[in-house]
Amino acid sequence: MPVSALLATLSPDLLAHPLSAGPAPPDAWAVCPACLAQDVEEGRPPYVRATWTHPLTTHCQVHTRPLISHAASSIKVADDEMVFDRHPERPARWDALGERPFDNPGVVARVASGLRQREKGRSEWLKLRFAIRDIVDGLGTLTRGVHPRALMNHFEEPLFGRRSLIGALRLPVGWMAEMDATTRLLYVRVALFVLAEPPDPSSADVGPLGAVWLRDLYAHSRPRGWEARFKHAIRDPLLLFATQLPRETILALDERSLAWPADLRRRWTYAAAAGAIGGYVF
Ligand SMILES: [Zn+2]
Numbered sequence: 281m282p283v284s285a286l287l288a289t290l291s292p293d294l295l296a297h298p299l300s301a302g303p304a305p306p307d308a309w310a311v312c313p314a315c316l317a318q319d320v321e322e323g324r325p326p327y328v329r330a331t332w333t334h335p336l337t338t339h340c341q342v343h344t345r346p347l348i349s350h351a352a353s354s355i356k357v358a359d360d361e362m363v364f365d366r367h368p369e370r371p372a373r374w375d376a377l378g379e380r381p382f383d384n385p386g387v388v389a390r391v392a393s394g395l396r397q398r399e400k401g402r403s404e405w406l407k408l409r410f411a412i413r414d415i416v417d418g419l420g421t422l423t424r425g426v427h428p429r430a431l432m433n434h435f436e437e438p439l440f441g442r443r444s445l446i447g448a449l450r451l452p453v454g455w456m457a458e459m460d461a462t463t464r465l466l467y468v469r470v471a472l473f474v475l476a477e478p479p480d481p482s483s484a485d486v487g488p489l490g491a492v493w494l495r496d497l498y499a500h501s502r503p504r505g506w507e508a509r510f511k512h513a514i515r516d517p518l519l520l521f522a523t524q525l526p527r528e529t530i531l532a533l534d535e536r537s538l539a540w541p542a543d544l545r546r547r548w549t550y551a552a553a554a555g556a557i558g559g560y561v562f
Pocket of ligand 1 (some may be wrong): 288314315341344
């Protein structure tokens, strides 16, 4: 049977969002190389800490440094070939993501504290989890336009000088569950950057994701005078979501943002309104 005939038997929805059980360990593991080195030094077999296994954990709380994927770690907890009966196939395009200037200590600490107190402050933690999940889903969605690409591309290209993985046609749900640890760490860290309080517009512009980046991005789409009139809003990366994604996705995010923490929901509302006023939403 030709492939086209096979594809015709599948719902277009299923084709757009193929179901997957997600990666198995050790691809799913994120580890702290310093903790593993300590294990070896102190004569213990290296092991995966429970706190690293949460999909939103991006940093080691002991060493306050970014986690890396087990694949990128020189100290292995398990031998893939022996334990999992297969040869390790590593996505060569992904490198271990070390320290990066875009990490915002405030929002990283907010997630860490949410993780620690997730039983006590359950509803606030859930709200934060939803916000990060939805931002990752948005990053994985194709932008509108003639050459649609995953929204992530707007972050990945200036930060790493490379293109992103292919995006989804419609806003997926729980995109990060499908990812190996290297990809998930990248997406979650970028989502945390997006959700961090944007810098004051009068503060110095540092790094590849500063004011120049956003100004360049809007150079082709903004109405004349946009920059001068909305200077205060130009640094919020949520504006990208409200301007680059298709209308259907923006509306879906709007609906989902009702479940976010109040401050993030407010920021999203402002960004969506600015996008609509700018005439970007269609
Ligand atoms: Zn550590």
